[in-house]
Amino acid sequence: MINLCLASQSSRRKELLEQMDISFKSISPNIDETPSVGEKPDKMVIRLSKKKANFILHNFKITEPVIGADTAVVIDQKILGKPKSIKDAIDMLKILSDNVHYVYTAVTIMDKMQTKSALSVSKVHFSNINEKDILNYVETSNPLDKAGSYDIQGLGAVFIKHLEGSYSGVMGLPIYETSILLKNFSINII
Numbered sequence: 001m002i003n004l005c006l007a008s009q010s011s012r013r014k015e016l017l018e019q020m021d022i023s024f025k026s027i028s029p030n031i032d033e034t035p036s037v038g039e040k041p042d043k044m045v046i047r048l049s050k051k052k053a054n055f056i057l058h059n060f061k062i063t064e065p066v067i068g069a070d071t072a073v074v075i076d077q078k079i080l081g082k083p084k085s086i087k088d089a090i091d092m093l094k095i096l097s098d099n100v101h102y103v104y105t106a107v108t109i110m111d112k113m114q115t116k117s118a119l120s121v122s123k124v125h126f127s128n129i130n131e132k133d134i135l136n137y138v139e140t141s142n143p144l145d146k147a148g149s150y151d152i153q154g155l156g157a158v159f160i161k162h163l164e165g166s167y168s169g170v171m172g173l174p175i176y177e178t179s180i181l182l183k184n185f186s187i188n189i190i
Helices: 011-019 039-060 084-098 130-140 155-159 167-173 175-183
Strands: 005-006 025-026 064-076 078-080 100-110 115-126 158-166
Touching: 005 011, 011 025, 011 084, 011 167, 011 175, 025 158, 039 115, 064 084, 078 084, 084 100, 084 130, 100 175, 115 167, 115 175, 130 155, 155 158, 167 175
Parallel strands: 005 025, 005 064
Antiparallel strands: 064 078, 064 100, 100 115, 115 158
16 A cells, blocks of 8 residues: 655665655656755755655545655755756865865655745764765766765765764755654654
């Protein structure tokens, strides 16, 4: 029995829902993820998580609750989205090197009756990464589909000195916040 519809094709989000032992199907939403002018990161990820879930709920014949999520990497008040090119990924990793950044991940669950959202904010301390390591990482990983150009659950973890917050939130779907929201839709994890 399907309990949920995931508004994403992200393998990381699918993996986290599987870890929660939730039966789900996934459909990729076709939305514009461009930040609004002057939009703060917390407002942006909440808006986009709602927009993704709403797109699926209203464009497909969905009877189960829909979950949408969005993640942004933020450093010095600048939102780093997914890189547009390998050069862009290299530049992002250079900015993150030997620095602290924040990862904002919002999750929204909605059905035809209600909408509930939550926000996870994590503080990530990166090590000093030399150019050779950045180039090797970019060659061996796929930074183009990841906010900030790195994956905490993969090889990108070697750059992280310290994490304050949610590992799963940095990965793209905060398990704690998601489990709390699911209770509003009569989906209990435990």
